[in-house]
Amino acid sequence: MNGKQRILTALAVKQADRVPLYIHGINEAPIIGIGRHITDGLPGVKDFRKMTDSEKFKVLDTLFLIHETYGVDGFTAFEIGHEINLDDGHVQDEFGVTYALSDFGLPVAKGHPIKEPQDLTRYTPPVPDRGHLLLLDLARDRFKGEKALFWLMRGTFVRCWRLMGMENLMLKMFDDPQFVHQVARMTLDYNLAQLDLLVEAGLDVLVIEDDIADKNFPLIAPDQFLEFVNFYNRQIVEAAHKKGLKVVRHSDGNLWPLLDILLDSGYDGLNPLEPQAGMDMARVKAYCGDRICLLGNIDCIDLLPNGTCGQVDEAVRTAIQDGGKGGGLIICSSNSLHPGVNPENCIAMFEATRKYGLYDTP
Amino acid sequence: MVLNRILETLQKGDVKQIADLIGQAFDAGMTPEEVLNQGLIAGMDVVGQKFQAGQIYIPHMLLAARAMHAALDILKPLLAGNGNARAGRVVLGTVRGDHHDIGKNLVSTMLEGKGFEVIDVGIDAEPEKFVAAVDETIQIVAMSALLSTTAPFMGETIEALERAGLRKNIKIMVGGGAVTREFADSIGADAYGADAATAALLAMELVASQKEAR
Numbered sequence: 168m169n170g171k172q173r174i175l176t177a178l179a180v181k182q183a184d185r186v187p188l189y190i191h192g193i194n195e196a197p198i199i200g201i202g203r204h205i206t207d208g209l210p211g212v213k214d215f216r217k218m219t220d221s222e223k224f225k226v227l228d229t230l231f232l233i234h235e236t237y238g239v240d241g242f243t244a245f246e247i248g249h250e251i252n253l254d255d256g257h258v259q260d261e262f263g264v265t266y267a268l269s270d271f272g273l274p275v276a277k278g279h280p281i282k283e284p285q286d287l288t289r290y291t292p293p294v295p296d297r298g299h300l301l302l303l304d305l306a307r308d309r310f311k312g313e314k315a316l317f318w319l320m321r322g323t324f325v326r327c328w329r330l331m332g333m334e335n336l337m338l339k340m341f342d343d344p345q346f347v348h349q350v351a352r353m354t355l356d357y358n359l360a361q362l363d364l365l366v367e368a369g370l371d372v373l374v375i376e377d378d379i380a381d382k383n384f385p386l387i388a389p390d391q392f393l394e395f396v397n398f399y400n401r402q403i404v405e406a407a408h409k410k411g412l413k414v415v416r417h418s419d420g421n422l423w424p425l426l427d428i429l430l431d432s433g434y435d436g437l438n439p440l441e442p443q444a445g446m447d448m449a450r451v452k453a454y455c456g457d458r459i460c461l462l463g464n465i466d467c468i469d470l471l472p473n474g475t476c477g478q479v480d481e482a483v484r485t486a487i488q489d490g491g492k493g494g495g496l497i498i499c500s501s502n503s504l505h506p507g508v509n510p511e512n513c514i515a516m517f518e519a520t521r522k523y524g525l526y527d528t529p
Numbered sequence: 530m531v532l533n534r535i536l537e538t539l540q541k542g543d544v545k546q547i548a549d550l551i552g553q554a555f556d557a558g559m560t561p562e563e564v565l566n567q568g569l570i571a572g573m574d575v576v577g578q579k580f581q582a583g584q585i586y587i588p589h590m591l592l593a594a595r596a597m598h599a600a601l602d603i604l605k606p607l608l609a610g611n612g613n614a615r616a617g618r619v620v621l622g623t624v625r626g627d628h629h630d631i632g633k634n635l636v637s638t639m640l641e642g643k644g645f646e647v648i649d650v651g652i653d654a655e656p657e658k659f660v661a662a663v664d665e666t667i668q669i670v671a672m673s674a675l676l677s678t679t680a681p682f683m684g685e686t687i688e689a690l691e692r693a694g695l696r697k698n699i700k701i702m703v704g705g706g707a708v709t710r711e712f713a714d715s716i717g718a719d720a721y722g723a724d725a726a727t728a729a730l731l732a733m734e735l736v737a738s739q740k741e742a743r
Contacts, residue, residue, distance in 0.1 A: 267628045267653075269626055269627070269653075270626060271626035271627065271676055271678040271679045272626075272676045272678055272679070275628035275629060277628065333631050334591055334634070337587060337591050338591055338592065338595065340588055341542070341588065341592055381632075381706060382706060383723065383724050384583050384586060385586060386586065386587050387586050387587065387588055388585070388586040388589070391586070391588065443709070468677050468707060469677075469709070472677055505677070505678060506678050507676075507677045507678040
């Protein structure tokens, strides 16, 4: 089996030749840190936006090389070129959302263009741009069907709170539900239009990235989730399935109060299964059985930043033991490989997946 | 009883009705302190307990917080000069490099719901900003971090408070997505709040322990 076959088999909750390996997301620092083990000439760690064109090319090439060298079975692409620089510390995306840049993590949405209904009447929604799928094109041409191509699509909740502001969105669910539905519908239209472009570009797996929980509880009540979020995300799932894609649901946090809803929504996979949020692999596997493929669970909050390679090796072995039986498991970290992870521990995770992931009978 | 109705209305977040009920409480001869303690603070206690139990979620907390702030706007001028109405003063912020604020804001709301005055130093707050906000009236410094890459700045902030000679007079409380009890212990924090309601309860305990120590 090649990587693509392996991933698609696991997402069908069937047993491949071995447990597949996946990187959900990765920042510049771990690309460069891991990359230094396999190539020369990498730039110092800095924001991708601040790199020269040759540095960007080198970093992207290294990202591909990491997938090839360590046998990562799927590649995650995402939009690039959709932001404009406002100043050294801020960018704005195609929706008009302003983000504060940080040296310590992903940009954080701070400027929200649709706070009130009158803002929506003046607002012109963006149209998905084929050019923003460049990374998917590059990956498709590089891997030539050997690896599954994933795409991170922001889901309804994330798009809505970025447009409206998190606290404002939550209060508008009580004060003006119709307004929330209008914004959600607008984001759905965008996502469905982008889905058409993604299918034409050769996508295999759509990841609906829509963080909806913290480590304690969902951010909103289950009934609000059903009405304002899942109603729309589910339409993306159905549209993607009609086009032959697999669909993975990504959300940080404790998803137990929403798990039945998610299982009923048709997703093929669930990611990233944060151990600190109670998403214990054995317990989730026992509950979900063969209804959904599990992706993740290797702790990136404490283990990958601060643990030893031996501890990472043991965590991978345990995850495969707890979640791998019969297939339906894809190993990756419990969220993105962020600037705080130790590159050597990431490599240990890759190697342990190959070491322990072989199924006895394909 | 009108105080019970204030308590219930706070949970529903009905701003207009809570203002009407406060007026009714005054008409019935109740003092602003009684309305604050037996209506608002008691109401926010219930909100916190339900949140901790997973019976309500952040939007319901925000709804209650909005009603509480509206009620405090009415009560504050009438409570002025009465220091006993305040549980203490807390400096609160999200540490350097971290731009996340919803967790911090929830902690602020729950602290205010317990009668604390919160001095919010905002997001991406350098250690020096925390230090500058601390004076002899501050009992607690509370720090939030969502990212594991920014959580170490909690330790740096504690060190900055020590260098400024302020550490011995205050208690340190930490929380946020990247923080665990073990991490809190490792940097020398006095308390770890797993959620906003717990943080407010811990703040009460910390202030009580300070008073006992004196």
